[in-house]
Amino acid sequence: MTETNDRTKLIIFRGLVILAFVLLAFQLWRMQIVKGDEYFAEAENRRFRLVSVPPLRGAIYDRWGEILARNVPSYAVTITPADLPEDESARDRIYLELSQLLDVPALPAEAADAQPESIAEMVEGGALNPFQPISVKHDVARETAFIIEERHLDLPGVQVVDEAGREYPTGAITSDVLGYVGPIPADSAADYEEEGYNIYTDQVGLTGVEAVAEEYLHGTPGRKHVEVDVAGRELRTVSEELPAVPGDSVILALDTDLQEFVEDALRRTLEQWNAKQGAVVMLNPQTGEVLAMVSLPSYDNNLFANGIDPEAYRSLLADPERPLVNHAIAAQQPPGSDFKVITASGALQEHVITANTTFRCEGSLWVPNKYFPDDPALAQEFKCWWEWGHGDLNVIGALGYSCDIFFYHAGGGYLDQEGLGVDRLAAYARNFGLGQLSGIELPGEAPGLIPDPDWKRLNYSESWVLGDTYNMAIGQGFVLATPLQMANVAAAIANGGTLYQPQVIHDIVDADGNVVVPFEPKVIRTLDVDPDVLEIVREGMRASVSWGTGRRAALKTVAVAGKTGTAEFPGERDEEGHLPTHAWFISFAPYENPQVAMAIFVYDGGEGATTCAPLASEIYSYYFQAP
Numbered sequence: 001m002t003e004t005n006d007r008t009k010l011i012i013f014r015g016l017v018i019l020a021f022v023l024l025a026f027q028l029w030r031m032q033i034v035k036g037d038e039y040f041a042e043a044e045n046r047r048f049r050l051v052s053v054p055p056l057r058g059a060i061y062d063r064w065g066e067i068l069a070r071n072v073p074s075y076a077v078t079i080t081p082a083d084l085p086e087d088e089s090a091r092d093r094i095y096l097e098l099s100q101l102l103d104v105p106a107l108p109a110e111a112a113d114a115q116p117e118s119i120a121e122m123v124e125g126g127a128l129n130p131f132q133p134i135s136v137k138h139d140v141a142r143e144t145a146f147i148i149e150e151r152h153l154d155l156p157g158v159q160v161v162d163e164a165g166r167e168y169p170t171g172a173i174t175s176d177v178l179g180y181v182g183p184i185p186a187d188s189a190a191d192y193e194e195e196g197y198n199i200y201t202d203q204v205g206l207t208g209v210e211a212v213a214e215e216y217l218h219g220t221p222g223r224k225h226v227e228v229d230v231a232g233r234e235l236r237t238v239s240e241e242l243p244a245v246p247g248d249s250v251i252l253a254l255d256t257d258l259q260e261f262v263e264d265a266l267r268r269t270l271e272q273w274n275a276k277q278g279a280v281v282m283l284n285p286q287t288g289e290v291l292a293m294v295s296l297p298s299y300d301n302n303l304f305a306n307g308i309d310p311e312a313y314r315s316l317l318a319d320p321e322r323p324l325v326n327h328a329i330a331a332q333q334p335p336g337s338d339f340k341v342i343t344a345s346g347a348l349q350e351h352v353i354t355a356n357t358t359f360r361c362e363g364s365l366w367v368p369n370k371y372f373p374d375d376p377a378l379a380q381e382f383k384c385w386w387e388w389g390h391g392d393l394n395v396i397g398a399l400g401y402s403c404d405i406f407f408y409h410a411g412g413g414y415l416d417q418e419g420l421g422v423d424r425l426a427a428y429a430r431n432f433g434l435g436q437l438s439g440i441e442l443p444g445e446a447p448g449l450i451p452d453p454d455w456k457r458l459n460y461s462e463s464w465v466l467g468d469t470y471n472m473a474i475g476q477g478f479v480l481a482t483p484l485q486m487a488n489v490a491a492a493i494a495n496g497g498t499l500y501q502p503q504v505i506h507d508i509v510d511a512d513g514n515v516v517v518p519f520e521p522k523v524i525r526t527l528d529v530d531p532d533v534l535e536i537v538r539e540g541m542r543a544s545v546s547w548g549t550g551r552r553a554a555l556k557t558v559a560v561a562g563k564t565g566t567a568e569f570p571g572e573r574d575e576e577g578h579l580p581t582h583a584w585f586i587s588f589a590p591y592e593n594p595q596v597a598m599a600i601f602v603y604d605g606g607e608g609a610t611t612c613a614p615l616a617s618e619i620y621s622y623y624f625q626a627p
Contacts, residue, residue, distance in 0.1 A: 053221055053222035053223060053242075053243075053244045054163065054164075054198070054201065054202060054221055054244065055218065055219030055220055055221055055222070055244040055245055055246050055247060056071055056164055056219060056244070056246040056247065057071055057164060057166070057181070057203070057217050057218060057219065057246075057247045058216060058217040058218075058219065058246065058247030058248045058249040058250060058511075059071070059249045059250075060178060060209060060210075060213075060217075060249065060250045060251075060252065061249065061250070061251045061252065062251075062252050062254045062255060062256040062259075063251065063252060063253055063254060063255055063289075063506055064255065064256070064257075065251075066256045067169060068168065068169065068170055068174055068178055068252065068254075068256065069166060069167070069168050069178055069210065070166075070167055070169070071164035071165065071166065071167075072164070072165045072166070072167045073162065073164070073165070074138065074139050074140075074162075074163050074164065074165030074306060075139070075140040075141075075142065075144075075145040075160055075161070075162065075163070076135055076136075076137065076138045076139070076140060076160070076161050076162075076163045076201070077098070077102060077135075077136045077137050077140050077145070077148060077158065077159070077160055077161075078133035078134060078135050078136060078158070078159050078161055078201065079098075079119070079122070079123055079126075079133065079134050079136055079157050079158055079159075080130070080131060080132070080133045080134070080157050080159070081123050081126050081127055081130040081131075081134070081157070082130035082131045082157075083156055083157035084123070084156060084157040085156060085157075091120075091123075092106070092107070092120075094155055094156075094157070094158065095107065095118075095119045095120055095123075097151075097154075097155065098119055098136060098148075098155070098158065099119060101144055101147060101148060102136060102137045102140065102144065104118070104119055104136060104137055105117075105118040105119065106118060106119050106120065107119075107120050108120060108121055119136055122134050122136060125200075126200055129200075132198070132200055133159065133161075133200065133201060134200040134201070135183065135200060135201040138163065138165065138183075138203070138306040139165050139305075139306035140160070145160045148160050165305065165306045166180070166181050166203070166305040166306060167302065167305060168180070168300075168301050168302050168305060170256060170259075170260070171300045171301065171302055172298040172299060172300045172301070173256075173259055173260050173263050173294075173298075174254065174256070174259060175208075175298055175299055175300060175301035176208065176293065176294075176295045176298055176326040176328070177208055177209060177252070177254065177290075177293055177326075177442065177504060178208045178209050178210060178301060179205060179206060179207030179208020179209060179210040179211055179301065179443075180205075180206060180207060180208070180210060180301040180304040180305055181203045181204060181205050181206060181210050181304075181305065181306075182203060182204070182206045182304060182308055183202075183203060183204075183308075184197060184199050184202060184203075184204050185206075192204065196220075196221065197218075197221075198221065202218075202221075203306070204218065205217065206304075207443060207444075208301075208442060208443070209250060209252065209441070209442070209504060209505065211443055212441045212442060212443065212505075213250045213441075213505060213508070216247060216248040216250060216508050216516070216517070217247040217248065217249075217250060218247050219244065219245050219246045219247030219248075220244065220245040221244055222241075222242045222243045222244030222245070223241040223242045246511045248508050248509060248510050248511070248516050249508070249509050249510075249511075250505055250507075250508055251505075251506045251507040251508070251509060252290075252504055252505060252506055253284075253289035253290050253291060253503060253504060253505070253506040253519075254290065254291065254292065254293070254504065255291050255292060258282070258291060258292045258622070258623065259292045259293075259294065261619070261622050262280050262282070262292045262294045262619055263294045263296070263298075265615055265618050265619060265622075266278050266279075266280050266294055266296055266600075266615065267296060269602065269605075269611065269612075269614075269615045270296060270602065270605075273583075273602065273605050273606055273611050275583075275602050275603060275604055275605040275611075276297070276321045276603065276604070277296065277297065277321055277322075277327055277331070277602075277603035277604075278294075278295075278296050278327070278600075278601060278602040278603060278605065279293075279294060279295045279296070279327040279328040279331060279483040279599075279600075279601045280292065280293075280294045280328070280483070280598065280599070280600050280601075280615075280619070281293050281294075281328050281483050281484050281486075281487040281502075281598065281599050282487070282596055282597070282598045282619075282623075283487050283488065283490075283491045283500075283502060283596070283597045283598070284491075284595065284596065284597075285490070285491035285492075285494040285495040285500075285588060285594045285595075285596070285597040286495055286521075286594070286595075287500060287503075287519075287521040288488075288491070288500030288501055288502050288503050288521055288522065289502075289503055289506065289519075290440070290502050290503060290504045291596065293326075293328045293329075293484075293504070294328065295325070295326045295327040295328045296327070297319070297321050297322075297323040298323055299316055299323045299324060325444070326442065326444055327483070327601070327603075328482070328483045328484055329440060329442055329444060329445040329446065329482055329483075329484045330444050330445065330446045330482065331446075331482055331483060331601065331603070332446045332447075332448050332449065332480040332481070332482060333480060333481070333482075333567065333569070333582055333601065333603070334475055334476050334477070334479055334480060334481075334567040334568070334569065334582070335475040335479065335480075335481040335486055335565055335567060335584055336474070336475045336476065336565035336566050336567030336568075336581075336582065336584050336608065337385075337402045337404075337474055337475055337563065337564060337565040337566060337567075337584075337608070338475060338486055338489070338563050338564075338565035338584045338585075338586045338599075338608075339429070339472075339473075339474065339475025339479060339481075339565070340398075340399060340402065340407050340473070340474060340475065340563065341399065341489065341490075341493060341537050341540075341541065341563055341586075342425075342428055342429050342432050342434075342489065343407050343410055343411045343420065343425065343428075343473045343474075344395050344398075344399060344407070344410065344536075344537050344540065345428060345432075345493075345527075345529045345533055345534065345537050346420050346424055346425060346427075346428035346529075347395075347410040347411070347419075347420045348395065348529075348533040348536060348537070349428075349528070349529050349530060349533050350420060350424060352410060352418060352419060352420050353395060353410050355394060355395060355396070355536050356394060357394060357395065358392045358393060358394050359392070359393065359398075359405060359406045359409040359410075360389075360391065360392050360393075360405075361384050361386070361389045361390040361391060361392075361393060361403050361404075361405035361406060362389040362405075363383065363384055363386065363387045363388055363389035363405075364381050364382060364383040364384060364387070364405070365381070365382055365405055365408060365414060366379040366380065366381050366382075367379060367380045367381075367382060367414070367466060367467070367470075368415075380467065382404075382405075382408055382467070382470055383404070384403060384404040384405045385402065385404055385566065386401070386403070389405075390403045390405070390406075393406050395410070395536060395537075395540060396536065396539050396540040396543050397540075397543065398410075398540070399537065399540025399541060399543060399544060399548075399563065400540055400543030400544045400546075400547065400548030400549070401544075401548050401549060402544070402548065402549045402563070402564055404474050407473045407474050408470045408473060408474070410473065411425055411469055411470065411472065411473020411474075412466050412469035412470045412473055413466075419469065419473075420473070421469065422452060422453060422464055422468065422469045422472065423452065423453075425469065425472055425473060426450050426451070426452045426472075428528075428529075429450045429479070430450055431499075431525070431527055431528050431529075432488075432489050432492060432499065432527065433485055433488050433489065433492070433499050433524065434448050434450050434479075434481050434485055434489070435447060435448050435449055435450030436448075438484060438485060438488060438501060438502050438524070439501045439502075439522070439524070440484065440501070440502045440503065440504060441503065441504055441505050442504060445482070445484070446482055448479075448480045448481045448482055448485055449478060449479065449480040450479065451468075451472065451477070451478035451479065452464070455478075456468065456478070475565065475567060476567060476568060483599045483600075483601040484502060484599070486584065486586050486599040486601075487502075487586065487597055487598060487599035488500070488502060488597075489586060489599075490562075490563075490586040490587060490588050490597040490598065490599060491588065491594075491597035492527055493534055493537055493538060493541070493588070494538070494561075494588035494594035494597050495594060496531050496534060497526055497527040497529055497531060497534055498523055498526055498527070499523070499524040499525050499526070499527060500521055500522065500523060500524065501522040501523070501524050503519070503521075503522065505519075506519045507519050538561060538591070540563075541561035541562055541563050541587070541588075542559065542561040542591050544561070544562055544563055544564065545559075545560045545561055545562050545587070545613075548564075549564040549608075549609045549613075550562040550563065550564045550585065550587070550608075550609060550613050551613070552609060552610070552613035552614045552617060553585065553587060553613040553614070553616040553617045553620070554617065555589075555617060555620055555621060555624070555626050555627070556626065556627050557624075557626045557627060558589050558620060558624045558626045559589065559590050559591035559592060560587055560588075560589040560590075560591065560616070560617070560620055561587060561588055561589065561591045562585055562586060562587030562588070562613065562616060563585070563586050563587070564584070564585055564607070564608035564609045564612070564613060565582075565583070565584030565585065565586070565608045565612075566581045566582070566583060566584070566606075566607045566608050566609070567581055567582045567584060568580070568581050569581070569582060569604075571604075580604050581604070581605075581606060581607065582601065582602065582603055582604060582605060583600075583601070583602040583605035583606050583607055583608040583610075583611035583612045584599070584600065584601055584602075584608045584612060585598075585599070585600045585608045585609075585612030585613050585615075585616050586598070586599045586600075587616050587620075589620050589624070590624075596620070596623060598616060598619065598620075600612040600615055600616055
């Protein structure tokens with residue numbers, strides 16, 4: 001009995017051994033014969049890989065060759081998903097170690113928006129292309145990079161790579177124009193991938209010139225075959241299949257020295273008048289080149305040059321003065337009396353008035369009630385800013401003294417005297433470029449607003465009345481414009497009637513200095529205003545600086561022409577019952593041969609004559625080196 005059992009056990013044991021060898025042989029046959037090619041290819045992939053070589057991003061210069069954006073040596077940390085351990089706990093350990101070193105979350109947060117994307121989420125997002133490195137963090141400190149390199153055997157799949165970071169030497173002075181670069185946004189990843197971008201590691205322009213000139217600045221990536229070790233670390237380059245082509249450089253129309261001076265002068269003006277926001281735009285009226293564009297408050301784009309700093313970004317977003325907004329192109333505000341140059345142009349062109357037409361200003365006028373015209377108690381008063389009245393004025397004097405009463409007459413008419421009317425007034429405003437985008441090569445431009453009866457009916461369910469036309473004629477009411485638009489109005493008057501598209505970018509040049517895209521002035525339209533009409537308006541603007549409201553902008557050796565603006569906006573009234581006001585001043589110089597046109601805007605800055613005109617004088621004095 002015992003002998004039989006032992007024999008049976010021996011047979012079973014021998015059978016199991018034979019079965020194990022059969023299974024082992026089958027597995028070896030399957031791995032070496034059936035799937036041999038597949039495993040060989042995978043092994044080769046782990047040993048030899050075709051990787052993308054990022055191109056150097058093009059630089060950005062000002063019109064004189066001063067560098068505004070450049071590449072600097074930097075370190076980045078990447079993870080190649082295929083080289084990570086298969087064991088989940090081992091992967092989590094790597095994530096946690098990197099998290100401590102890089103200050104990046106290791107695992108997803110419970111709250112969706114509680115923290116930035118975690119390392120685990122980054123790796124999961126790259127799972128479809130496991131041999132493609134994923135950038136975990138750019139601009140890694142040198143000491144941290146060395147620590148990770150020393151511990152590379154404990155961190156399989158993790159690599160420290162050299163890359164070109166971005167640096168902006170002029171910082172906040174030019175940040176609103178230049179913008180900054182950053183990782184490819186998730187909602188745009190598919191589009192960038194179609195264009196050949198590496199969506200896991202490439203940096204792209206997110207705002208400003210960096211964004212609009214992305215196709216030129218980025219360059220063309222290359223490809224190379226490399227040998228890697230078991231941890232995925234690159235050992236050597238086997239061959240270069242395609243060299244990377246560096247991006248083109250962008251030359252701006254900006255003058256950095258002028259930009260810096262204007263920024264400092266505007267900042268001092270804001271401090272003097274206890275104002276928080278302001279903008280200055282300077283154009284070449286003969287070409288549309290943007291010579292200076294300053295928006296305050298601003299921000300230092302170096303904060304985001306190599307990835308968004310969440311804390312800094314949240315702080316800037318929470319700032320009520322909106323430093324991330326380029327107020328020069330996005331601040332939509334009533335232009336006040338600066339608009340009167342448009343009213344004057346339209347009224348002269350339509351023969352509502354002539355150069356010799358005079359209206360009497362007694363400080364206010366009374367418009368009879370159209371239903372009860374004989375009842376003076378129901379008449380509505382419209383005041384001039386000068387309550388004592390300007391007396392008899394023609395259009396040049398009215399522009400010089402900025403008389404509201406004259407432009408009530410010219411814009412809306414009075415009693416039996418015809419005015420330009422809302423439809424023609426709106427048409428001329430749009431002809432000057434208001435209520436529409438200028439086409440400047442910067443994201444975030446606002447169109448402003450030129451209202452009309454249909455607009456008011458749709459938005460307020462009310463009919464247009466004469467008072468609306470009066471307000472519109474002096475740049476109040478529903479009219480909204482940006483500093484850039486008003487600078488372009490001044491430029492069109494200065495050059496005799498050509499409305500140019502403002503351009504920040506002057507030339508695009510390749511790595512060898514050859515011009516790829518040359519600068520060419522772009523004409524939006526020729527104004528529907530005769531040159532002799534514009535000459536009368538120019539005389540009025542010259543009168544404003546010579547002896548009118550804009551005389552604080554005058555220089556001794558350069559003839560400046562300008563128009564002051566003071567625009568009321570809703571807010572707390574002062575002790576005398578006056579609403580708060582924005583300060584404006586548009587101008588050009590020299591009067592005889594204009595080289596510069598400018599718009600200055602100060603939010604809640606009081607009167608254009610006292611706040612902006614002296615600033616214009618200071619800027620022109622610097623520009624022309626004149627006393």
